[in-house]
Amino acid sequence: MPQISQLPEFYVSQIFWMLVFFGLTFLVVGRGMVPRVLSTIADRTTRIAEDLAAAEHARTAAEAEAEAWAETEAAQRARAHDLIASAKHTAALATQANLATATARIDAQVSAAQARITAARDASLGEIEWVAADVAQDIAQRVAGLTISADDARAAVKGAFTHG
């Protein structure tokens, strides 16, 4: 077993070179490189954490904005609704007023026309009475040879007119 049989000859050499090369490893790799590797990892971890925090922040902001927008939208919707309702109301009122004036005017025209019609009918009835009385006088003259005064004829005609 060379580990034991060669021990007296080589143990100092083994220990010496082990210390040299492990020391070198420790100084170059352990002290020199490992902290840089670890700091890279730490940098990455903090950067990821920061990015996540920023994303979270942005999300919150966006959500708040969306909420505010929804609120504004609802308010505007309500206002538009009110506007439409009031406009409808005004329009209805105006229509009603217009309708009333138009009705009044038409009514006035109709009653005036009716009055005119009545007057004309009365007038024509009166004339017909005269004509009928004349005709009745004439007929009585020719048929019976009676001379009837104009007043009698008229009274007779009037009675007939009155009784239809």
Add this chain to the structure above:
Amino acid sequence: MHQFQIEKLFGADWAIAGHSIAFTNSALWMALSTLLLIVFVAGGLQRQVVPGRWQMAVEGFTGFIDGMLAANIGPNGKKYVPYIFSLFMFILFANFIGLVPLGLIGLHPFTFTSHFSATGVLSVMTFLIVLIVGFAKHKLHFFSLFVPHGTPALMVVPIFFIELISFLMRPFSLGLRLFVAMMAGHVLLEVLSSFVISGGNAGPLLFAVAGLPSFVLMVGICALEILVSGIQAYVFVLLTCVYLNDAENLH
């Protein structure tokens, strides 16, 4: 056993206080391990926010060590990441490159973690760090580590000595476990491969009966050895973490 043989490559006359510190094949593989580790980690040092594959691999290893220290020691464990990472990767690379079948191209691979003179350095170093941290942080209170909570007054003295001995055994168990696991694996592979070779030399019948099953078994055990390489490196640093936790937080 030739694969465990240490040979001087150069510097046969180098010495410290009369002891030879010749550059051996063991030292060469330590150097290779260090070099590969530096290349590996440097390759993952692009520091990109979105990591590539290589960077991902390196960050996976550092994250693994970081997580292990955080789980075993807590936030205080952060400062040990460089040491534990170096330890883990150094052992892992040593175990792995010792398994690479470089013999196929005429090289002679050497697993220096199969020498307790090498693993002992790592375990004693770890043990010293535990001692230094423990006494620096808790002064003589560190000895209370050897008296668990709730020990009856009568048992304090025997428990203290039992705990002290088990504490002092730690560097040995730590270093020997790695050395034994690596050596056992390599010996097993060598024994099985010698079955294949001598079975083949002894004739077709023996090759079919002993050689082929050994070869199939060898393939499986090679995969197992790769697993053991990782597990032994992991166990070494996991126990280091547990010991450091004792020193950092006592009980």
